[in-house]
Amino acid sequence: MTYNALSPSSDSGESRRLIDFRRSPETYRHWKLRFAGEVAELAMDVDENAGLFEGYQLKLNSYDLGVDIELADALQRLRFEHPEVKVVILKSAKDKVFCAGANIRMLAGATHSHKVNFCKFTNETRNGMEDSSEFSGQKFLCAIRGTAAGGGYELALACDRIILADDGASTVSLPEIPLLAVLPGTGGLTRVTDKRKVRRDRADAFCTIEEGVKGQRAVEWRLVDQSVPNSKFDAALAEAARQLAATSDRPPDAKGIALGPLQRTITKNAVTYSTVKVEIDRAGRGATILILGPTNPPPAAVEAIHAQGADFYPLRLSCELDDAILHLRLNELEIGTLVFKSQGDPAQVMAYDALLAANSSNWLVREILNNWKRVLKRIDVTSRSLVTLIEPGSCFAGTLAEIIFACDRAFMFSGRMKGDNRPEAAVTLSLLNFGPYPMSNGLTRLATRFLGEPESVPKAKTTVGQPLDGSDAANLGLVSEAYDEVDWDDEVRIFTEERASFSADGLTGLEANLRFAGPETMETKIFGRLTAWQNWIFQRPNAVGAAGALKRYGTGVKADFNPERG
């Protein structure tokens, strides 16, 4: 596939065509947003000629990554720009089809890594809808008229409530197995079993019925919540929206903040934002993500956060960091190790954390904390080796210290460097390390880290606000190793060189297993069990071979399957 000329143009100064995750509603090609008080309508209306790559048309509201990037943008704006919206009605702007799911020709032509990264992003976006429903009071109501197939039904599954038109033609289906020999991998199987709690034999039947299920049977099988004739459809939708709105605690009279365009400069080996600088070491297959601490102290009162809006440091940083991670995931496939560093005044980071903690019931502060939670989760499931280097002059405090705990390893500089007058390296915990940023397993990163020594969590909590030097941080188990000037350079070099020498796939599998100790949730199941099986199937000739189902789809020739099980 070649990158489509219709996709958003890349930044000047680039030598390659990049996938850009920045969008704004004025340029949406695939979605329509309408607002009416506490209810918003998000209508899918895919422009079939505006695929992200060339070589396919996005017919029947089928989607590719570009469609999903717009969806993610719309959801983010609903959260921040529209505090008044309590219910989002997800619908189709096309007749007869709700959504046909991921575009098959796109999938058939995509590289393995693009398929995997595409699925990961779409999963994160749908998990984000559930996160907003649970933690931001923004509920999702899905109105299905026409067919909701595969990824189309998976999008519905991410909503709080699904209403299906009872018109003899509207259906929900997961036809991946009969048609394509792949899984409904955007959470479909997991949400069928664990969210909708469909009985196993019905789930099995449902996933093998190409034409799907409609009407009362879809209700009886728990696949949708209501099946409603066309004549009563709008009334049922309005009533369901009223009911969902009643469960929301979003503020009726608040004013949203505008998410301005995110500014960045991309050159061959660097991506520069206002608070994040990414430097790429192609020979070493690593990228350093330097986080710049706040340059100003936080405002005194919550009103000023609203006034600063998207420029408010913690929000700006989380958005820029998110964009940097996505950029590296999709555009820098051979960069295997992400090295997090920071630079700034830890006391100022702590002051911002204190402001957030003190105002966590304010709707905007809640959104900022939820955004950090999602960005940190995005780091957790990034298939790259993650390491934090805590150096003199760094500001790994509170929210920024959470990055340490999201990493596979963290090395800390102990003592002072000769001739260096930057402040000694320190780790400082804040209250935000003990609650608002749970991992997808439902535990905080510190609770997960200390599963084998739970007493270490309250012990760490007693240090909140105290800058911890290398030896203290190592003794408390907060960093992997602390090295002094004599060993630092060698140890860091050995780690990064060694990491680059390992198999990329081996590391991906290793990290996916080691990062999520403890309880499992629907989210960990989606990124563990479901995604891992889908990745396996994406390697199997029955799906992706020349005679496989993905390649043969639409040709009129049946796929040729190797019947061997195992």
Added chain:
Amino acid sequence: MTYNALSPSSDSGESRRLIDFRRSPETYRHWKLRFAGEVAELAMDVDENAGLFEGYQLKLNSYDLGVDIELADALQRLRFEHPEVKVVILKSAKDKVFCAGANIRMLAGATHSHKVNFCKFTNETRNGMEDSSEFSGQKFLCAIRGTAAGGGYELALACDRIILADDGASTVSLPEIPLLAVLPGTGGLTRVTDKRKVRRDRADAFCTIEEGVKGQRAVEWRLVDQSVPNSKFDAALAEAARQLAATSDRPPDAKGIALGPLQRTITKNAVTYSTVKVEIDRAGRGATILILGPTNPPPAAVEAIHAQGADFYPLRLSCELDDAILHLRLNELEIGTLVFKSQGDPAQVMAYDALLAANSSNWLVREILNNWKRVLKRIDVTSRSLVTLIEPGSCFAGTLAEIIFACDRAFMFSGRMKGDNRPEAAVTLSLLNFGPYPMSNGLTRLATRFLGEPESVPKAKTTVGQPLDGSDAANLGLVSEAYDEVDWDDEVRIFTEERASFSADGLTGLEANLRFAGPETMETKIFGRLTAWQNWIFQRPNAVGAAGALKRYGTGVKADFNPERG
């Protein structure tokens, strides 16, 4: 690889060389069992020239499936033949090496499906050790002198307690990533994070240190429980055995039962046991597993169960069914659908269930119930489509009805067939469907089935002992569909033909996701997350390609890795 002439000879009448899971201690090539009162010693002493296939030598106590089949046999005999054994000390009979893990040349030469089936069986065997520890009072103490690498350390991880010699040379390691570019896939990663609860960054370091960890560091990192100098090793072992024995409730004076050789006849398209008949339909890629009900009523008292021993119907059936499943898994790779049927008197099955339920505190009855639990779990994780057909004259009652709930679908014949004087098809629940056979997710199959309608579990329980006809069973949600004579043949044919038309890999992934709704445990993580990632890696050129790490291991030439992540 060709099947090794040294492996156990196959049954007469076979046209192919089959992998045979039946063993007896007199013919062990790889293990030595010694008994001393409440403690048994199980010493690994692999005969390097007795691999299951040709083309490799089992050096340094490395293992292949044949070694593990003997281990599984030894564990089964410890359970049934040695009720007096409270602690099993797992050790090596070789100097300087505990166990080098799965044999690399075997892995490098094996087909994808053999690797997958090999890992599944070894996982089941290790899960069985933990099951015996938790539910049979048989504890495992691992004594490591020398190196315990990869699968060697994973075997240790399945034990309750690990003692490592502190001699400067004895180490534990998971060197798969640095050496082979695959995962420690026999539960290693999951047990490191969730059983030993090793801190994540230490786990990450441990899994990338080729030479492993020894001495006090291994204790500090929670990788082993004790590190003991050679001079004190035997005393520490004896003391640990005493402590573990004190936690066991196995009966000191009971007499075990002998597990005689399991009799079967194999012909081209059939495997016949005393209580199980397997018929293979090669064209349709299906196998029918017909379970024969008991021909005699159960004995009146528990003593008679001991007297009947391995011939006692429920035990005999579970062992024969287990062998049949393993045979189909390893020797019939293209048989994609297993169709369970039964034939016999449900009242007699219920009478056996009643006897078991009334005597569940007896050690032997407990072992029989635990064996059924493990066999049913073996069915759950079998990567074949599973369907039960409940026909006139069948005996799906109690324990046998549990097979219905282990299947992806169950179809029931409703009413009578013209000219057929067999009793009408019935499903009968017993108390054993409501407790002693939990799935790996910790819930009963009925609780898992009714996750979305929990009230259906107590409702089903009110019917215990009542034969339910097709319409009752369907209304209670116990079967997928009930069909009468008019539809039966067509519906069954359509299902089996349709199933055979789907991609084998797609179905494997689908079933692995749909079968395990609800909570996750270490066991579900091993078969879900860990296994799925390993299967993916087993497809990736970095591991299995001509220049991959598995193929290049031992050649002196470094593997050539594609650095792309995704």
